[in-house]
Amino acid sequence: MTVETYDIAQKTPRSSKSAAREPAGAKPIKRIDPGRIMLYSVLLVAAVYYLLPLYVMVMTSLKGMPEVRLGNIFAPPLEITFAPWVKAWDTACTGLYCEGLKVGFWNSVQITIPSVIISIAIASVNGYALSNWKFKGSEVFFTILIFGSFIPYQVMLYPLVIITRELGLFGSLQGVVFVHTIFGMPILTLLFRNYFASLPEELFKAARVDGAGFWGIFLKVLVPMSVPIFVVAIILQVTGIWNDFLFGVIFAGVKNFPMTVQLNNIVNTTMGVTEYNVNMAATILTGAVPLVIYFVSGRFFVRGIAAGAVKG
């Protein structure tokens, strides 16, 4: 996605052409325009709706249970406590055991890292083959791949359970990695194919003249100049895989449940008193990884999610 410099609907025209029509003399102050006030009010109200849950989460997680029971979710804590955070991480119960979210965190790390590496390695080579080494039928497979990504996962679940079971991967970390690699392929292949296709063809031709082969061109010429798209792919995959629930709950096996599954188990298995503050701390902890990635890498994140929709 290229966000162009735009020149639309200006209240204060800046381009030289429209400057000709501007009255001479000092610029009138336009800040108090009622339209602008409306505009910013709407934007602010919307911002409150979007920020509210984050605010409530943080506030609740810093309160003790007696204070939570007072029943004002918007009030900041009278007394800040980090005990819910410690409990969520270390000792919260999932119905099976009471070792906290840290188990799920490390499982998610173990699922995410290999899934991201393998899926990107495979998809980047795929995209390269599809953009630079088209063969008979390659477009057909690519089309099926893209439209296949719209098939609800539920349709393919049971056969995949059989396949992973036959391969001896069902109920293991490798099993989830396998499934993530498969379902990450359409969007990543699209991403890489479009990117490689946008690079100047002379580059590729020159490398071939120099005698570089299929792998040589890919590793020595294309990969080094495609760092941005790899970053986009990594962000897309890390957030996607970290946030996955369905594949984790089915293919990972109880021992290897990722953080999302564990969070859901902590919150939704009611045993005894529900500790909302611990639940909220656990929720923030689970959301922290994708959130940090999002805030650090805004532009790349946007490029990743727009990749599917805005064609290069």
Added chain:
Amino acid sequence: MSVAKRPNPLFRNLNAKIAAMPMIATTLIVFLGCSIWTVVYSFTKSRGLPAEEFIGFAQYERLFRTSRWLMSMENIAIYGVLSLTISFIVGFVLAALIDQKIRFEDTFRTIYLYPFALSFIVTGIVWQWILNPSLGIQETVRSWGWENFTFDLIANRGTVLYALLIAGIWQGTGFVMVLMLAGIRGIDSEIWKAAKVDGIPTWKTYLFVVIPMMRGVMITTLVIVAAGIVKLYDLVVAMTQGGPGIASEVPAKYVYDFMFARANLGQALAASTVMLTTVLIILIPWIYLEYGKKKQAR
């Protein structure tokens, strides 16, 4: 390379074919193979394990007599229509507002989009807490003095769907907004100048000039969002577990429950085939459009 005559065309460009093997395997085995398997076995008597005893449409007849399935279908239809409508309107309006050369554009955009980085599980749990009638917004407002204030969407059979909607919209509108903004900014600035010269008000230009010009982005966004709605599962699991009663059940959850918890594979496969059909109904006109466009371009 091209000079050497290969006896078999299959070996031409061999490296590329090897490189594309994972993709070929995925398309053939998973996307085509697994889907066909599911459709075929939805006509069998499978219970705990797949069985080859074919019984025609019996699973479907049973499926459409099951109140939980009918409820699931109704729910996803209502949720889908409302969610699409609201997220498109809100997404477009936010994009148009952000496009007004505002200050702090990046900040606003970041705020509107961040929920999209969060999982449906996180989304569901937060909103479950906020909408919790005994300690959430309802109780808070009551404690401010409005003793009769009622806001218990999540606890009522008739309204629980709207609770899901509030959470779903919160998570997903940012995505629609980003794509809409990209669409708006992709429009030639000459169009805007022409509209200005003609004295057309800004809102009219958006409504009657910009939106029709964004048809491509709109349709693509629609297909992506709609295909995502059909899959709706995590949010329900985290937020309501299908309750109260069966009031917020959805098809994807029906499939999961019958496949893994109830060991009634036949029902699960028939249900997922219905889901597949729904997606195909959304998808086929789009494929047709896309394909037609490519043909025109050549």
